[in-house]
Amino acid sequence: xxxQRLCAFVDILGFRELIGHSLDRPxxxxxxxxxxxxxxxAKPVWDRDSPVDLIEARLRxxxxxxxxxxxxxxxxxxxxxxxxxxxxxxxxxxVKPEAEAICRLVTSLLFLSRGAAxxxxxxxxxxxxxxxxxxxxxxxxxxxxAAYDLEQKVAFYPRIVVAPEAHEAIAAVDMAVVGPLASxxxxxxxxxxxLHFLSPHAMDLVGAFREEQMREIRRELExxxxxxxxxxxxxxxxxxxxxxxxxxxxxxxxxxMPSLPIYVRHRPFLKLV
Numbered sequence: 001x002x003x004q005r006l007c008a009f010v011d012i013l014g015f016r017e018l019i020g021h022s023l024d025r026p027x028x029x030x031x032x033x034x035x036x037x038x039x040x041x042a043k044p045v046w047d048r049d050s051p052v053d054l055i056e057a058r059l060r061x062x063x064x065x066x067x068x069x070x071x072x073x074x075x076x077x078x079x080x081x082x083x084x085x086x087x088x089x090x091x092x093x094x095v096k097p098e099a100e101a102i103c104r105l106v107t108s109l110l111f112l113s114r115g116a117a118x119x120x121x122x123x124x125x126x127x128x129x130x131x132x133x134x135x136x137x138x139x140x141x142x143x144x145x146a147a148y149d150l151e152q153k154v155a156f157y158p159r160i161v162v163a164p165e166a167h168e169a170i171a172a173v174d175m176a177v178v179g180p181l182a183s184x185x186x187x188x189x190x191x192x193x194x195l196h197f198l199s200p201h202a203m204d205l206v207g208a209f210r211e212e213q214m215r216e217i218r219r220e221l222e223x224x225x226x227x228x229x230x231x232x233x234x235x236x237x238x239x240x241x242x243x244x245x246x247x248x249x250x251x252x253x254x255x256x257m258p259s260l261p262i263y264v265r266h267r268p269f270l271k272l273v
Contacts, residue, residue: 002131002141006105006166007094009147010112010125013158013237015089018121028119035115036091092144094134099173106170106181106195109160113197114213120220122158122241126150127195129165157240159194167193198248214254221245225262238262 012018022028059067093108095101109125116123128150130143146163155161162170162185171182179201186196196202198217203210221241228235239262246259 001133003133004097004129005094005132005134005143006097006102006127006129006169007092007132007134007141007143007147008105008109008125008127008160009144009151010091010093010109010123010160011151012089012091012112012116012121012123014121018119031119035112035119092134092139092147094132094139094143097129097169099175102170102173103175103178103181106173106184107178109195110184110197110202113160113195114203117197117217117220118213120224122237123160124151124155124158125160126155126163127160127166127170128163129169154192155194157237159188159192159240159244160197162193162195164193198245200252211254214249214257218245218257218260221260225260 018028018032022032056067056071059070064070091112093105095105105127109127113123126147126149128143128146130141130146132141132143133139134141134144150161150163167185170185171180174180174182184196184199184202185193186199187193198214200210203213221238225238225242228238242260242262249257249259
């Protein structure tokens with residue numbers, strides 16, 4: 001029943017607050033719904049919009065003989081390779097350790113991280129490789145426990161931490177559409193590898209306008225830092241986010257965008273780089 005899979009367990013931080021704000025805001029409800037639908041890219045293919053027809057049309061354009069049969073086989077392969085489950089503020093995504101499936105998992109997590117940041121919220125999670133049973137209506141196994149423990153005990157900050165075995169599988173993937181997946185993983189100051197969701201390449205990959213998105217994320221982060229300015233010591237999660245944001249901005253500047261300050265009670269700005 002168990003099989004080798006890459007498994008990601010992810011929490012959307014502050015999800016309860018986000019849902020509370022959505023009660024009288026239909027537009028926000030739609031944003032949350034769309035985010036979760038789009039993110040669960042690892043959802044079984046048969047739950048997507050006309051997957052066989054879309055794949056058949058693409059294969060026909062490529063001159064493939066008998067595109068319908070090949071489309072059916074592609075859907076069947078992907079249905080086995082990909083799984084996604086959403087409950088409350090948590091998601092479990094898993095894929096077979098195959099290049100295309102791993103690529104979809106990474107891009108799903110990038111999309112989730114960026115989409116949540118646009119809403120002023122962030123994600124924390126863990127990605128592991130191991131034995132897992134993940135079917136349409138249930139998920140269990142050592143890989144899920146390991147991913148959950150990584151999210152709870154290691155990630156700590158708003159980051160998706162990647163375990164060594166999972167990183168090895170991800171780093172081995174280099175596809176023309178996305179380039180080397182290793183470029184979307186970054187090593188943190190504590191030695192943990194995490195998903196580099198603010199990478200300029202990652203933003204391009206998920207169809208964002210980097211300058212616009214960075215300004216939006218900075219605006220929300222600065223608002224949160226201002227709200228927490230009387231906390232002493234400042235909140236570790238916000239400090240980490242400010243450091244991460246500023247380090248990305250230093251490596252790939254955005255025109256006229258200053259680095260983020262953090263407020264310390266009764267003291268002037270402390271800029272983190």
